[in-house]
Amino acid sequence: MKTILNVAGLRKEFGGVAAVDGVTFQVHAGEIVGLLGPNGAGKTTTISMILGVLAPSAGEIQSVPRERANFASVNAPLPGNLTVAENLRVFGLLFGVDDLSARVDELIQRFDLRRFEHTKAGLLSSGEQTRLCLAKALLNRPRLLLLDEPTASVDPSVARDLRARIREFAAEADAGVLWTSHNMHEVAEVCDRVLFLCHGRLLLEGDPKTLPAQHGRKDLEDLFVAVAREPLSL
């Protein structure tokens, strides 16, 4: 299985305090990997380093070229003063998308954004903005897709729909996906593998369906709570 992302010994310090501390993992083609952990565990810091907007203090990141990666984050809404179509056109040019008009049209259709095509992104509901961010994230048919809480602000019905679309994309594009979420049911449903971060360290790694039982927990949420409250007990 081809490795799309290889992170080795990644570390980031802020003022002498390690936010990410020696994290090592891989994401393979066609695989959806959940990056889990309580607030402040280092998930967004890890993703920022992979995106290249934060320099690591130590460690290595080997990935696809930037043209072949993309992301959607709850922390990075697209400019609210551009319309849906304008945003997709601008980012399509930045990512070097061929036959851009057709691709923009296809994604507008796929993410059910047709009636908002000429609406400014800032006027969309949070669910509609999430769909726009995901459309932008898929513009360049990335081999590596980074999703930072992509369904955090959408209702369960939309979230289910988005999960299906992302899974469909990962399978058809043979892309590696790194997905952070606090919704353990979602993670159990979508991810092939999960990584548990706590205080910047990678504590656990495994199949979300079998990992809880391996640690004497009834489900992933139970395991998450244990990691967050008593990381040393695991």
Next chain:
Amino acid sequence: MNPRRVFAVVLRQFYLMRGSLSRVLPLFAWVGVDMMLWGFLARYLNGAAASGFSFVGTLLGCVLVWDFFMRVMQGVTTAFFEDVWSRNFLNFFASPLTIREYLAGLVLTSVATSAVGLLAMLLIATLGFGLSFLAYGALFVPFLALLFVFGVALGIMAVALVLRLGPASEWFVWPIPALVAPFAGVFYPVSILPAWMRAVSRALPPSYVFESMRALAAGGAASRTGLLAAAGLDIFYAALAWLIFARTYRAVVRDGRLARYSAETAG
């Protein structure tokens, strides 16, 4: 440098301006008002002094190119502020866009916006107040070019400052032209300045441009040495601006300010 990505930065600015009165009006309105203000003042001084000295040719011509310089600098900084205001750095800098392409996009945006202001000023100054650019001859183009490069360089340095210190520091940027003006000799010859101010003037490309413009308007000749010095200083400031921006960008990526830009701190 990928021209499609540079075009994307410019296109974003075009989309913002299209149909936005609050963005389009300032491109020409304030410089137009400035032309009228200084045009009437120059006309009044022509009559009051009754010395035959043309204040329209000297004062109004210098104010025009000074306003052009300000529009160039603010064209760069305002385009950058659009990304600050819409918190767009993560989206832009997590894409394949390089900082060289980003700056090129800001500069091209500034070319377009400052050209609109220049056209408005030329129309008002020539049609309204009879300012003749024939007095400057072909040198009018290098005058503008020298001020353009300095405006771009100052704009990029200002952008680096805001990138380093955070969104609130944009208030340091707006007064920069007003701080430079007393030393640049826009409204008076540099010779009337005290020695320490003259020393500062010598380090500023606009001072050589304005000295030459006054000399030409008075029927004399432009200083070839002065203009060469201005060109050399422009190259120096442009290189310095690039170094400062590149260094600042590396610093904010290293210490986390870019990823947490709105927090204005990395810790």
